[in-house]
Amino acid sequence: xxxxxxxxxxxxxxxxxxxxxxxxxxxxxxxxxxxxxxxxxxxxxxxxxxxxxxxxxxxxxxxxxxxxxxxxxxxxxxxxxxxxxxxxxxxxxxxxxxxxxxxxxxxxxxxxxxxxxxxxxxxxxxxxxxxxxxxxxxxxxxxxxxxxxxxxxxxxxxxxxxxxxx
Amino acid sequence: xxxxxxxxxxxxxxxxxxxxxxxxxxxxxxxxxxxxxxxxxxxxxxxxxxxxxxxxxxxxxxxxxxxxxxxxxxxxxxxxxxxxxxxxxxxxxxxxxxxxxxxxxxxxxxxxxxxxxxxxxxxxxxxxxxxxxxxxxxxxxxxxxxxxxxxxxxxxxxxxxxxxxxxxxxxxxxxxxxxxxxxxxx
Numbered sequence: 001x002x003x004x005x006x007x008x009x010x011x012x013x014x015x016x017x018x019x020x021x022x023x024x025x026x027x028x029x030x031x032x033x034x035x036x037x038x039x040x041x042x043x044x045x046x047x048x049x050x051x052x053x054x055x056x057x058x059x060x061x062x063x064x065x066x067x068x069x070x071x072x073x074x075x076x077x078x079x080x081x082x083x084x085x086x087x088x089x090x091x092x093x094x095x096x097x098x099x100x101x102x103x104x105x106x107x108x109x110x111x112x113x114x115x116x117x118x119x120x121x122x123x124x125x126x127x128x129x130x131x132x133x134x135x136x137x138x139x140x141x142x143x144x145x146x147x148x149x150x151x152x153x154x155x156x157x158x159x160x161x162x163x164x165x166x
Numbered sequence: 167x168x169x170x171x172x173x174x175x176x177x178x179x180x181x182x183x184x185x186x187x188x189x190x191x192x193x194x195x196x197x198x199x200x201x202x203x204x205x206x207x208x209x210x211x212x213x214x215x216x217x218x219x220x221x222x223x224x225x226x227x228x229x230x231x232x233x234x235x236x237x238x239x240x241x242x243x244x245x246x247x248x249x250x251x252x253x254x255x256x257x258x259x260x261x262x263x264x265x266x267x268x269x270x271x272x273x274x275x276x277x278x279x280x281x282x283x284x285x286x287x288x289x290x291x292x293x294x295x296x297x298x299x300x301x302x303x304x305x306x307x308x309x310x311x312x313x314x315x316x317x318x319x320x321x322x323x324x325x326x327x328x329x330x331x332x333x334x335x336x337x338x339x340x341x342x343x344x345x346x347x348x349x350x351x352x
Contacts, residue, residue: 008329008330038271042273045272045275047336049285050304050308053309054196055192057188059208070212070216077213077217
């Protein structure tokens with residue numbers, strides 16, 4: 001049995017991939033070794049059998065049909081990207097109109113609320129100054145709101161209290 | 167014709183396609199073993215060829231340049247296929263190595279006396295039984311006439327792997343052709 005390394009060397013020899021000195025060495029070995037010579041013959045036969053194989057393969061489509069698909073694809077890829085349709089002036093204006101409308105709505109709301117709460121029937125007072133509470137009373141709506149801050153001003157400890165250690 | 171095509175003449179390019187279409191298709195078919203894939207990939211190669219025509223410097227023949235494009239497309243496709251399927255037992259055997267080392271030498275020429283058409287048919291069947299790595303190594307060496315180092319570069323493997331794949335492919339082809347000869351003589 002021929003060593004695998006030598007088998008590959010024999011193949012390289014057949015493919016013309018060996019240096020001249022190595023080629024001479026393989027040629028000598030082939031002359032002395034019938035097993036190696038038989039392997040060389042087999043590899044040669046396979047190579048010869050393959051030669052010309054592709055010559056017999058013909059494209060199974062007509063010239064026109066084959067080319068038409070290629071041409072279509074080339075034209076498709078080369079066609080410039082369709083330009084974006086120009087925006088009508090109303091669309092361009094929309095980007096400014098939307099925030100402006102938003103602002104207008106907010107403004108209107110503020111005005112409405114101000115007008116309602118600005119009536120003489122409403123009043124704001126600090127009913128319990130010590131506790132930091134504010135009272136809002138609207139006679140028209142008949143509602144009273146009380147804001148309480150927590151902790152109440154009178155509950156905030158002095159710095160001295162914080163620093164003192166019991 | 168090539169110069170005219172490079173200048174954007176599509177009529178000249180169509181003529182180039184007509185001249186080389188069989189060769190480009192044949193290379194794709196040898197690698198893919200499938201008519202439909204071979205047609206699609208060869209057409210894709212022509213589209214790419216048109217887009218890259220300006221890069222063609224004439225260092226090789228136009229036909230050789232085009233076959234390189236189609237080979238690369240086929241390799242990409244085969245790699246995609248390989249990622250999608252699990253390895254066959256055949257491939258595992260080949261990768262573990264050694265099968266081809268023990269194959270008995272085919273002493274009788276299995277293709278002797280065959281008509282060209284019949285020979286082609288048998289080679290076609292035998293090529294179809296190789297894994298795509300072995301077939302590609304064989305195609306690149308026998309048909310594209312690339313050297314080991316060039317095949318290694320194209321296939322993204324070592325020269326040693328190319329040698330092993332080529333050796334396995336050749337020995338397997340010899341065995342398959344001998345089997346086909348025995349089958350037909352029964």
